[in-house]
Amino acid sequence: MTDPAPAVAAPTPSFPYKLVATDLDGTLLREDGTVSERTRKALASVTAAGAAHIIVTGRAVPWTRNILDDLGYEGLAVCGQGAQVYHAGEHRLLTSLTLDRQLAKVALSRIEERIGAPALAVSRDGLDGEVLVGPGYRVQEGPLPALFVDDPAQLWAAPLNKVYIQHPELGDDALAEAARAAVGGLVDVVMAGAGVVEILPPGLTKATGLSLAARRLGVKAADTIAFGDMPNDIPMFGWAGYGVAMANAHEKLKAVADEVTASNGDDGIAVVLEKLLLPG
DSSP: OOOOOOOOOOOOOOOSOSEEEEOIIIIISOTTSOOOHHHHHHHHHHHHTTOEEEEEOSSOGGGTHHHHHHHTOOSEEEEGGGTEEEETTTTEEEEEOOBOHHHHHHHHHHHHHHHOOOEEEEEESSTTOOEEEOTTOOOOSSSOOOEEOSOGGGGGSSOEEEEEEEOSSOOHHHHHHHHHHHHTTSSEEEEEETTEEEEEOTTOOHHHHHHHHHHHHTOOGGGEEEEEOSGGGHHHHHHSSEEEEOTTSOHHHHTTOSEEOOOGGGTHHHHHHHHHHSOO
8 A cells, every 4th residue: 555645735836025014094995994804814915925014104102003903914014104013013113203392393484474373283293102183184984093283282292103184175186295394394395185284394204114114124115016106205206116005096196106096995906816816
């Protein structure tokens, strides 16, 4: 009687990139704030093939941790538009860049001279930094916590990552353009989503934080594929070797993307990753 042939292990699929960088809102997350099972499986297959997955989001750490915990995510996350590199497994900040509050006040005075006083909210620095909302600022519905304050001076009482601005008449793109023209290079201004225009430290982008995180992992830009949906993802696409915009993405991001995939509601990330995981 001959011995049975030894079992042959199923081959691990190959993957052409060493790093997958995904935005959260409008990209990895569906409209209900969840990640589909199909996308979870695609990301698990990518990591099984040896690539790393990094979340790169405009949200600060306190507004990101619940999602990372739900995903069972223990790697690095780039938060706060690149201001924070967070180690999810160790629950600690590795880097954190703050916005000079005096510089921000000067920038806001220039914006006010041009378009009138905007309504303000701020994101405080740190693992437990609150988002403080000033008078007149409209908070979008959702589960993200915010602390409303009546005295605008409270907004400036502690170190900040960013300032959010809104205008009673101007839309998001128009507000971002007007604010950018008013401040020059004093600070950076980005449109990060519907109703979300932000003032950031000069030179700070998602690419800044992603490059720091990639360096820690020993991964180069050319070995990175990035997914996003908003103009604040443009620098990340410029840094990464390959940029994929969602079908629901802003036209400015689609214009610089290497590929446009399905929407966040139709598993756009999984569509691309599954294709790349196929042999041949």
